[in-house]
Amino acid sequence: MTRLLLVEDDSTLARALAITLRTRSYVVTVARDGGSALRDASSSRPDVIVLDLGLPDMDGVDVIRSLRTWTQTPIIVLSARDGQRDKVAALDAGADDYVAKPFGIEELLARLRAASRRAAPREDEPVVSAGDLVIDLAAARVRRAGLDVRLTPTEWHVLEVLVRRRGTLVARADLLREVWGPAYERQTNYLRVYLAQLRAKLEADPSRPTHLVTESGLGYRFEP
Template sequence: MNKQEILVIDDEPQIRKLLEIILESNDYKITQAETAREGIILAASHPPDLILLDIGLPDKSGLEVLKEIKTWYSKAVIILSVQDDEESIIQALDLGAADYLTKPFRTGELLARIRSVIRRNQTGSIESVLDFDNLQIDLINRIVKKNDEILKLTSTEFNLLALFSKNAGKVLTHRYILKQIWGVGYQEETQYLRVFVAQIRKKIEDNPNQPLHIVTESGVGYRFN
């Protein structure tokens, strides 16, 4: 099997070195760029399977790079940001980033995100019945089963759960979810979202207070597993 190629765009030599060692020892092929300009040229001339993009680049913000490459680069971008910069993270996700990691990050977390994003890259079409441990979601017949028992969900609850499950592993921002489910004009109405997520959790989670399926990404959105 061909090695997956990852382009790292980060101006810190230490981070690039670290990522090089981690990624190569996990059987990925890595190319590196230390400026936004160099990164965009590399991504265009030799499109990688995944881009790890630092938000704070010297010549241009990572968000601008993302905006620029997203018009012609269709594969995944994972954003690397510093802690507590939820604003940029939300913007990056709304611009189409597949995921994000905050520095400092743990290696296990990095590899898990990369694997999850590459897996999503490869599955082109979504199956009609999705399986998550004890949960089965039939998108066509609109049926949700937990431990083989059919759950009673309202129409909105199902739509929300379907949106989550189609994007399993991916962080969805509040704005994105609100726009998809309730439409334009409801993007700031997060109280609806909180209420429905709480209701769905009561139905699908074994322990709604320590949810395993719909996980809150603090200040950013939700991630479905």
């Protein structure tokens, strides 16, 4: 049986969809907002996610981006927004498919079957361990030697990008663009400052980092 996370704030639609999907052998968990969706995705580990974009606490595109920091679970957007810009934004953020409301249940079921077929074997662990570091990507939490480490929002964002691509080089321009935006691609001094702060908090010997590694003139890499 396929585990499905349904993220929909319209209680009537959510109830109707959940009943229908359960009759088709889906095990359905319903989340009514973005925060609940992220927690449920981490705890219930669904096989597929059906997501509305218009959520009460955060935009669905931001939910997709957050999910994609640690999971490749298929995401099908189900939304009343049918403009090209909305579709492109959702797909660029990491959605696998986009179904506009109103929709036919048979079409949705066909999209679900297709998404499940395309899904590759994956490692969805939201928790990454590296030496005495434990980094929970879903909860945005870091522990070192069993103790919580306080990071600023920007420090966390830098770390998150590197951990998400752990083991691979992240170019300086890419890291600046993702954390600060396109206008900051040349502000390499930002990276020196924030990497130094992160190393001071996370490395046993900040002068000889083993996890937050610099590739001189190129970028940075997180080594588990």
